[in-house]
Amino acid sequence: MNKRFQITRRSFLARCTATAAVTGLPLWFIQEQLAGAAEAHLVAPPAPSPNDRPGIALIGCGGQGCGDALNASNHGDIVAVCDVDQKHAESAAKRFANDGKTPAVYNDFRKVMQRDDVHVIVQGTPDHWHTLVNIAAAKAKKDIYGEKPLTLTIDEGKHVVKAVRDNGVVFQTGTQQRSDQKFHLACELVRNGRIGKLKQVNVFVPAGLREGPFKPVPVPDGFNWDFWLGQAPQVDYLKERCHTMFRWWFDYSGGPVTDWGAHHNDIARWAIGLDGPVAVEAKVVTGPIVGGYTTPSEFEATLSWANGVKQVVKTTPDDGWGGWVINENGQRNGVKFEGTDGWIWVNRDDIAASDKEILHTRLPDNAIRLEVSHNHMGNFFNAVHSRKDPISNIEAGHRSASVGHLIVIALRSGRKFQWDPEREIFTGDGASLGNQQLAREMRKPYDYSFVD
Ligand SMILES: NC(=O)c1ccc[n+]([C@@H]2O[C@H](COP(=O)([O-])OP(=O)(O)OC[C@H]3O[C@@H](n4cnc5c(N)ncnc54)[C@H](O)[C@@H]3O)[C@@H](O)[C@H]2O)c1
Incomplete structure (x- = not known):
């Protein structure tokens, strides 16, 4: 066996054993999951260059929206924030300022959808706003990480599924327990x-x-x-x-x-x-x-x-x-x-x-x-790049x-x-x-x- 592979295999097994000890999950399962993740990594779409990191807009700058946006900022750049509460919007803009650039502040999400430099919407509005924001984003051809529960009513679900599928955008629901x-x-x-x-x-x-x-x-x-x-x-x-x-x-x-x-x-x-x-x-x-x-x-x-x-x-x-x-x-x-x-x-x-x-x-x-997904937000951005469905489609x-x-x-x-x-x-x-x-x-x- 090739020496390089032996070392890799040894370190892989050590990593599995350590992960099993920390998580309490069975060793066989960790081995399968990490091997699967490594394989997925090999076939994953190439990581985007710093010049084509997606532009992200956060709609709904409360606790969960800001948490999601923080995770999303590992994968793209937050260029706009929007909230009907100006204080929340301004505080999010300050929080996500990066490299001397402060995200633009909006109060009406429809204006955010008009920006060409916004490719991804992270949305953390309350449940009764999810559907209209998601539909507006889908119509504007933005990919969406949208918080759970998807909707306020069952009928809204039919409308939003149609908007997402008709417009060919990627949608991840914030049901992160699947990851x-x-x-x-x-x-x-x-x-x-x-x-x-x-x-x-x-x-x-x-x-x-x-x-x-x-x-x-x-x-x-x-x-x-x-x-x-x-x-x-x-x-x-x-x-x-x-x-x-x-x-x-x-x-x-x-x-x-x-x-x-x-x-x-x-x-x-x-x-x-x-x-x-x-x-x-x-x-x-x-x-x-x-x-x-x-x-x-x-x-x-x-x-x-x-x-x-x-x-x-x-x-x-x-x-x-x-x-x-x-x-x-x-x-x-x-x-x-x-x-x-x-x-x-x-x-x-x-x-x-x-x-x-x-x-x-x-x-x-x-x-x-x-x-298999080990990171709900990462799984979403993989889907954004591969154009395949994420785990909580x-x-x-x-x-x-x-x-x-x-x-x-x-x-x-x-x-x-x-x-x-x-x-x-x-x-x-x-x-x-x-x-x-x-x-x-x-x-x-x-x-x-x-x-x-
Ligand atoms: N995935 C999870 O584990 C998890 C955890 C907590 C909350 N959530 C979900 O996240 C969503 C937000 O929850 P939260 O606790 O952060 O609520 P929150 O009230 O703290 O935040 C919601 C924000 O959205 C803003 N908003 C309301 N209507 C808006 C609109 N039309 N346009 C722009 N902004 C608008 C509000 O002003 C507020 O700042 C809920 O749907 C909740 O179920 C998910």
């Missing part, structure tokens, strides 16, 4: 029958906030409240309605099930391997306070899938760390897969199984393999968000529904009540014509 090796391993093992026939998936998400009533206060200077509200009903400004807190209001989001649920339901769906469930029912466990946040803080939902799998989605009391710490019922924020021959539990901290051989026995060469974003939206419809209707995942409509008893909630009336001028 986390623990979730990848769990889903791949389940897909390959390692726990026997999959019977049940339990998804635990942290309970939402239960607070209120709130008092209107004056709109802060430099904040365009009407633009922030967008398609949602016109209401008095409450600071508890907007930055960060929008997720606890049905007008802008869906509560815990579309927040953390967008991640864990995506993982459940990745392992189940189907587009959507065939039935959904849900009940409120702890309802909201009158005059306060409108999404229930605690709920429980049950979904049925065509392959016989039952999925339970429920809240686990928030411990202040996103439900990370184990509670008295042994529940945490994560996903548990139960099969006829054992179980696998996974969250962002760890992966465990009913028997250690479930994780530690190598999968056969002919096993079903899921796409637009259809995956739409279908996984739809699971949360179905639960929201069942919660708000207080009844069970049958769902046809192929036609994406409710069928059977109560179907018309469900189908009325697939779309929402969008307040003018913030309907689809806003981005025509």
Whole structure:
């Protein structure tokens, strides 16, 4: 054997062993993943020269948008930032100033789309703005890293999928657990029958906030409240309605099930391997306070899938760390897969199984393999250069968000529904009540014509 190869192989094995020790993942899996990554690197498109790094614009400069933009800045140059809150936009412009160049500041994202030096949109607006921003970006032929949940409604998903595909742009949904090796391993093992026939998936998400009533206060200077509200009903400004807190209001989001649920339901769906469930029912466990946040803080939902799998989605009391710490019922924020021959539990901290051989026995060469990504933003920029789909493509974003939206419809209707995942409509008893909630009336001028 050639000496150079021996050294490379030795260092490869050492790296695998070290990574396995740090991550707690099985050695065979690390070896496969790193070998796969090395191979992907060999066939990856050539890294762009400093002169053709994509120009990036950040739309929605809150906590997550800025975090995403920071990651994106490893792959391109941030040339513009946009927010309806001038303070957020200016602070992002300062933060992403580089080499004496400060990104241009905008308040209306449509103007950003007119810039020829913007190739990529990173978007971290609240959920009720995702669709119109994504459609405007797709029409302007910009590639998009768009935050989860993809949409506010199931109908919006159809519009945004069409816009992305019609315009041939690359879209990565911010469901980054697909690029986390623990979730990848769990889903791949389940897909390959390692726990026997999959019977049940339990998804635990942290309970939402239960607070209120709130008092209107004056709109802060430099904040365009009407633009922030967008398609949602016109209401008095409450600071508890907007930055960060929008997720606890049905007008802008869906509560815990579309927040953390967008991640864990995506993982459940990745392992189940189907587009959507065939039935959904849900009940409120702890309802909201009158005059306060409108999404229930605690709920429980049950979904049925065509392959016989039952999925339970429920809240686990928030411990202040996103439900990370184990509670008295042994529940945490994560996903548990139960099969006829054992179980696998996974969250962002760890992966465990009913028997250690479930994780530690190598999968056969002919096993079903899921796409590999070790870095969600990097995977997106690889796709930007190769023009291939990234790991959380637009259809995956739409279908996984739809699971949360179905639960929201069942919660708000207080009844069970049958769902046809192929036609994406409710069928059977109560179907018309469900189908009325697939779309929402969008307040003018913030309907689809806003981005025509
Ligand atoms: N992938 C993840 O792990 C993850 C984590 C947190 C949040 N998120 C998602 O990221 C999104 C943002 O969440 P956040 O917590 O950062 O919210 P945030 O409220 O802190 O930030 C949103 C920003 O968007 C701005 N904005 C609102 N409407 C706008 C518009 N029309 N044009 C331009 N800017 C607009 C707001 O003024 C605000 O600055 C949400 O959809 C959330 O679900 C994802």
